[in-house]
Amino acid sequence: MRNFFNAPNLFLICFMLITGIPSQGQDAKVQEFQKQLETALENHNYGKASFLSYEIAKIFVSRNDVSNAIKYFSQSASYGNKGEEPMLVYLAYQRLGVTYMDRKNNSKALHSFQKALKVAREMGKKEFISDGLIDVAVNYALLNRHKRSIGHLEEALALAIQIENEPMERTCCELLAEYHQLLGNDHKAVEYTAMIDKINDQKISEQKSGEQLKELAEKVEEADAEIDKTNSLLNRQSQELRRAEDNLLAVKYSLEATEGLLKSKEDSLSTAREISKNQRLQIDLLNKDKAISEMQIKEQEARLEHAAMVRNFIILAVLLAGSLVFVLIASYRKKIEANKEIDRKNQKINSSINYAKRIQEAMLHTSDLRDDLIPDSFILFRPRDTVSGDFYFISEIKSWYDPDVVIAAVDCTGHGIPGAFMSMIGMNSLNQIISQGEAHSDQILTTLNKTVNAALQQEATGNKDGMDVALCIYRKEKGIIEFSGAKNPLVYVQNNELFQIKGDVHPIGGLRKSKKKGDLKKTFKKHIVQIDQPTMIYLFSDGYQDQFGGEEGAKFMSKRFKKLLLEIHQKPVSDQKRILEETLEAWKGQTKQTDDILVMGIRLDNTMET
Template sequence: MKEICVVVRCFLLFVVLSFAITPSGMAQDATKLAEREQQLAGAVKGNKPAEAAEHAYALAALYKEAGKLDKAATYLGQSLTYSKKASNVEGQYRAHHELGRIYSTLRSYSKALDNFQSAVKAAHALQNKAFETEDLIQCAMTHAALDRPKRSLEPLTEALALALEQNDVDAQAKCYSLLATNYKALGDEKKATEYLAHYNAIILGQKNAREIRELTREGKQSQQLNARKMQELKQQIDQVESEKKLTESELLEQRMKLQQTEDSLRIVEEISVKRQLEIDLLNKDKELASAKIREQNALIEKEALFRSSVIVGILLVGVLALVLIVGYRRKIRVNKRLHQQNENIKSSINYAKRIQEAMLPRKDQQSKIGDSFVLFKPRDVVSGDFYWFFDVPNGHDDPAHNDIAFAAVDCTGHGVPGAFMSMIGINALNGIINRGVAETNAILDALHREIRTALRQEITGNNDGMDAALCIYRREKKMLEFSGAKNPLIYIQNNTLHQVKGDIHPIGGSKTKPTLSFKKHEIRVDVPTTVYLFSDGYRDQFGGKENMKFMSKRFSKLLLDIHTLPMTEQLAILDKTMEEWKDGRVQTDDILVMGIRLGSA
């Protein structure tokens, strides 16, 4: 995770520096700074916020070019203030965007994130989807730099939707790449692989486009080569025609000489020379015709090559378009199926939640024991932890004087599997009490046997079970009975915290004995006593600055600090403390804490 964070921070630094590093002109042009500052002062004095915003932004740009980022940030802040006074949304966007980049360079990532988020809102108000996409990506990258890959998913998803809408391939590639990186950091290899495949598809498409451009460039080079060949042929033709003219001139000269000769030899020689010259002319004409033929062939070859290049380019574009269309349609079909499956799963889980809520104790059952609270925070929609209250008849005529049994139980697993175990446990406990079993150790003994029987653990080898802390409050005797399966009981009397450990073996499981004998502990509660039952979810939650477990020692101290407060305040403090401890981290397990105040005031 830290290595990915470093890579993302380096990438952020590179992107910002690519815009921040420009040739320095501050030292060479101090006059420009002075003029801008005078113009800014004049605009402020003249109550012209729009002009003041522009001058402040220009000063920020000059300081940014000089590498003085703190000064640049100061003037950008002024530009933002004046843009707000002038109701200039575009100026507000520009200031927020540049502030985000500067704070990223300075590694002030929280400030950078605030400004990028404000830039997203301004871009949305301007209806500029390209700006909005860019700053959503910047938000995601800043979350990653803060080692919060899960928080980066939401802005990346929004940016990807906008990029697809605008057909912005570069932005799509960046979103897919960052989504793959963040899901890999979160340990979701399946989604990381899926988004990496999308990214590779875009890169392949861009590579094919470059190859098409390369083929087109090669075609142009071939055309230039053929043009040079044609020029050479033309020069050869011109030379032949020149030589032809020269030959005709020589022939005329020979004729004039022959006319001066009066004997027959002169006539014979003239005829001979004339024939030879005609032969030469015919040869020159033949060479000229051959040159023209070669020129025509070169032209034909060039046109054929051009047509071939165009046809190949069209075919490649067509194939690429077909691949993209087929892939896009397949993606739409898959997304529809996944959406429907998700909806079905959510519906089933919500139905299971309603069933579990119906089986948990009602408020009127909890109120029978008096002043109490229950902190119940499932990790998922449904929970593997459950709390339980039940009347235990004690022979008194008035049911209001019945003893009260209550328990905090942590079943194997969480989510839907844990919820099924919790429903088995609730039904078993209700049945055991209704059969007249009224001792805490006997109740856990019976519960152990029923879980093993219900899950047929002797045959199947199934090892599911539960940890439990069970109490019965004897109203008339002012006595609290406790038995535990791995889970302890904490009670506080006279500002002193006491912990009673449960037995070391759990309830159920194929690795335990078919029958167990749990111990029963008795505690006098004739003085004000605050009792706490809980699962291990609160103590085992990771969080804090060191990302460590909350631990039993810190949990016990917290209970001792708050035990005198009203139960509603204790519930609120426990809930708030856990949320602050998690600080946005994923909840690792179901959380259950019960608090009951017993004894006389």
């Protein structure tokens, strides 16, 4: 099918979308568009039909004819889907949502905005996706479903940060602060209010930087003026030297004339010697005067040569000094600009990493949720860098009585920013899997593996990144724990005896080929632990036991780690966390932290329930 958005039609679309249609002659324009719509449908030109329906709907909106506007916006979306014109489909659903909002029909508005968001995701346009997430979040809020709003706003904020859209960042933070305040999450409201202040402060800082650059430019201009002044002084001195040279030449010419005169006198004296011996003394005297004059001339020439050497030396020294000053000033300017550029880049990088840390911390579950679901527990979470490739996950699966609790400790490939990206994929995937109703530990890991494979396109790209997971489901009503592991184990202590259940040998993500070519085959086992007595369970990544330290600079190792857990398992959970931290610091000493560290400890005791 021919695409309706060729160059002439695209120009017409942009012009009409921007300018609209004048109020005069709207009835005639609607009739004309409807005839063109019939022709387009007869020719199966659904792209043009979608555009014409959209324009007719806009006219009805301007006339407050809401029913017809809704009808034609809906037609525009339908025809756009047939004609494979996602931009028109997105615009139709978006305007349809706005129209329903004007009629206070927030449920239908939400449904339309969700469709627009879906199309934006298919197009991959981050700015449209962020706008769509905000529209959906606002409508959830209008329906008093503020918790649903927050998730969409957090995703919109992350996209706004990626595309560096400052107004959109500010809007997301303002709405998040408002909705957290309504939900009673005062500390989160304060956190997002602080983020708004930081965005404003950053803008003020950029303005100040501009003023400082202007002041530096003025100082550079003053330095240039001083250089010009110095050059002018050097020019004047050079002119004076040239005048001195001219004077010396004049003296030389005068001496040459004197020499000619003396020679003439000598000739006269020779003639006179034959005439009179009495004049011989006068001739001898004149000869002596001549010798003296010659000596004076030689001395004068020597002085002229010396003066010329001094003059040339001074000129050369001045030129060298000027060149050196020019090079030093240019080098100094370049060094200042390079240092400023490095500082700006470092500040921007550090700001982005700290922002990523706040986003990651916001996505990790809060202590309030942990206190509600597993109150007698601790989490030791220590990223190696600002952001972490390890993360912990706590969620609930609704049941008739007490909810079942999903607990996971996850170690993603890498650490720092690459690990943080993987952790974002893992958190979002687990939330989606739990919300879709997966309720068994082995099924959750199997679905998570497929989700990671799809998200990283690993079958096509050969990407091998993934994550090691230890995941439990605590079923309080049944008094059991379900456990499944991807490489990471479950450690638990009952009756002063430590037990370990190993995870499966393959991780989440990466490719595992079966004998049949192209067949992905990766499953996980489900293990059951009875909680019929006081039990302490531990989930962890490999960061703690892989930490280098001690007197010989060796790893802490799994054996020493499990021995420590057995020694402290009966202590209160707060004391267990403190002991683990103190032991780690003593072992590590001056050695740098090797990897991200995560240890979770949960005390379960169904025997105390009545």
